[in-house]
Amino acid sequence: MKPAFVFGTRPEIIKLSPVIRAFERKGIKPLLIHTGQHYDYEMSKIFLEELDLNGIDYHLEVGSGTQAQQTGIAMMKIEEVLIKEKPDVVLVQGDTNTVLAGALASVKLKIPVAHVEAGLRSFDRTMPEEINRILADHASEVLFAPTEEARQNLENEGIREGVYVVGNTIVDAVLQNSEIAERKSKILGHFNLKPKLYAVLTAHRAENTDNEENLRKLVDIIKSLPIKVVYPVHPRTEKKLKSLNLWKELEKSENIILSKPLGYLDFLKLLKNSKLVLTDSGGIQEESIILGIPCLTLRYNTERPETVKAGGNILVGLEKERVLYYVNNLLNDDRFYQKMANAENPFGDGRSGERIVNILIELYKRGELKVRSSRFI
Numbered sequence: 001m002k003p004a005f006v007f008g009t010r011p012e013i014i015k016l017s018p019v020i021r022a023f024e025r026k027g028i029k030p031l032l033i034h035t036g037q038h039y040d041y042e043m044s045k046i047f048l049e050e051l052d053l054n055g056i057d058y059h060l061e062v063g064s065g066t067q068a069q070q071t072g073i074a075m076m077k078i079e080e081v082l083i084k085e086k087p088d089v090v091l092v093q094g095d096t097n098t099v100l101a102g103a104l105a106s107v108k109l110k111i112p113v114a115h116v117e118a119g120l121r122s123f124d125r126t127m128p129e130e131i132n133r134i135l136a137d138h139a140s141e142v143l144f145a146p147t148e149e150a151r152q153n154l155e156n157e158g159i160r161e162g163v164y165v166v167g168n169t170i171v172d173a174v175l176q177n178s179e180i181a182e183r184k185s186k187i188l189g190h191f192n193l194k195p196k197l198y199a200v201l202t203a204h205r206a207e208n209t210d211n212e213e214n215l216r217k218l219v220d221i222i223k224s225l226p227i228k229v230v231y232p233v234h235p236r237t238e239k240k241l242k243s244l245n246l247w248k249e250l251e252k253s254e255n256i257i258l259s260k261p262l263g264y265l266d267f268l269k270l271l272k273n274s275k276l277v278l279t280d281s282g283g284i285q286e287e288s289i290i291l292g293i294p295c296l297t298l299r300y301n302t303e304r305p306e307t308v309k310a311g312g313n314i315l316v317g318l319e320k321e322r323v324l325y326y327v328n329n330l331l332n333d334d335r336f337y338q339k340m341a342n343a344e345n346p347f348g349d350g351r352s353g354e355r356i357v358n359i360l361i362e363l364y365k366r367g368e369l370k371v372r373s374s375r376f377i
Contacts, residue, residue, distance in 0.1 A: 001364045003030045004087035006078060006102030008037030008062065011283040012093045014264060017051045018172035018353030019091065019116065026357060030091075033081055035074045035098045036061040050264050051177075067097060067128055074101035082109055089114050089142070089360060089369055093169075095133035095303075103139040110371045114360060116169060118143035119150030120282075120303040127207065133303070141371055142363065144356050146347055147306050161372075166355040167348020170286045175350040178268055178291065185269040191230060191257055195273040199227050199327075203298060204234040205280040208318065212244060217318040218298065219246045223253055224320060225278075225327060230257045230270060276330050278316075278323070285313050286347060294330050294340035296323060312343030 003023060005016055023030050034056045060077040062070060078101055090106040092099040093116040103113045118137050122130050137143060137159060145151040146168035154163055201222060208214050222229060241247040250256050262270065271277060277288050280298045288295040289312035300317045307313035316323045329336045363369040
């Protein structure tokens with residue numbers, strides 16, 4: 001069996017690493033194709049090195065561009081590799097332009113696609129990620145849903161065959177790496193931080209950072225937070241902040257620590273020891289509930305509603321009063337804090353990678369790992 005992985009961003013690398021390792025434990029060396037969607041050194045190479053995934057077979061160097069440019073160039077370059085290598089299955093993860101490009105290039109070559117983290121929906125089609133995940137699901141033959149809710153989303157769209165609820169590989173990755181991070185990372189000393197006396201903030205979604213009004217709201221929120229804040233800034237967001245003269249406003253505040261993007265182990269240790277996290281990242285919503293860190297999501301919807309239902313995550317949008325209300329509650333009301341911190345992780349037991357590999361191997365042995373001419377609806 002010859003599986004191929006197509007990925008290009010930090011979350012994909014992290015979430016696919018347990019699946020790659022599960023294949024390797026079976027004696028199967030997968031083909032690793034990195035599109036280079038995150039072309040910045042800090043956003044790509046560091047993560048690969050930390051996760052011991054240096055054996056990239058193809059680095060396609062797609063880089064930046066518009067949605068269409070990035071997806072189109074990635075499709076063309078992925079197609080060249082697939083024609084040459086002829087894998088038995090292509091695995092993609094999540095909702096990036098790389099995922100859409102990998103899924104479309106593969107299925108058009110009649111190579112079956114396995115979508116890890118299938119069935120997530122924000123129900124907001126103005127988000128490019130929502131379009132990517134919907135189209136990737138409908139191009140896939142094998143769909144690995146992390147939760148029953150994700151499976152139900154697929155069924156509602158007529159996808160009933162080839163769907164498996166396996167949990168989320170982020171649990172595998174967090175459990176495997178948090179102890180290593182605690183031991184190896186020196187990030188708290190680097191920033192002169194003490195556990196539970198700071199918050200972590202991340203914001204990179206287009207609706208928050210490409211919209212000037214929303215970005216100004218975000219900066220106003222950050223400046224008003226009554227706790228020390230560590231903000232690792234995405235290169236694109238940094239550029240936007242500087243173009244609007246907002247970067248200097250953040251630099252002036254003694255309560256805000258701005259940094260370049262962090263390596264995975266450093267970020268994991270930073271998150272694990274924080275008091276709370278504010279984010280617009282879907283992946284960090286997952287990581288925070290796994291680690292027992294209360295999460296306030298700077299969006300009005302989420303494709304991870306399980307975290308909200310479990311009680312570990314609250315959607316606060318960019319409404320300053322709402323954000324500060326919940327931050328102050330978390331800082332001053334221990335019962336409220338403990339309720340969020342002890343929310344049950346809805347994403348599984350940390351064996352998702354193993355389940356995914358076992359299912360694919362069994363399908364391959366039975367001759368069922370192929371693109372079907374029709375799908376039952």
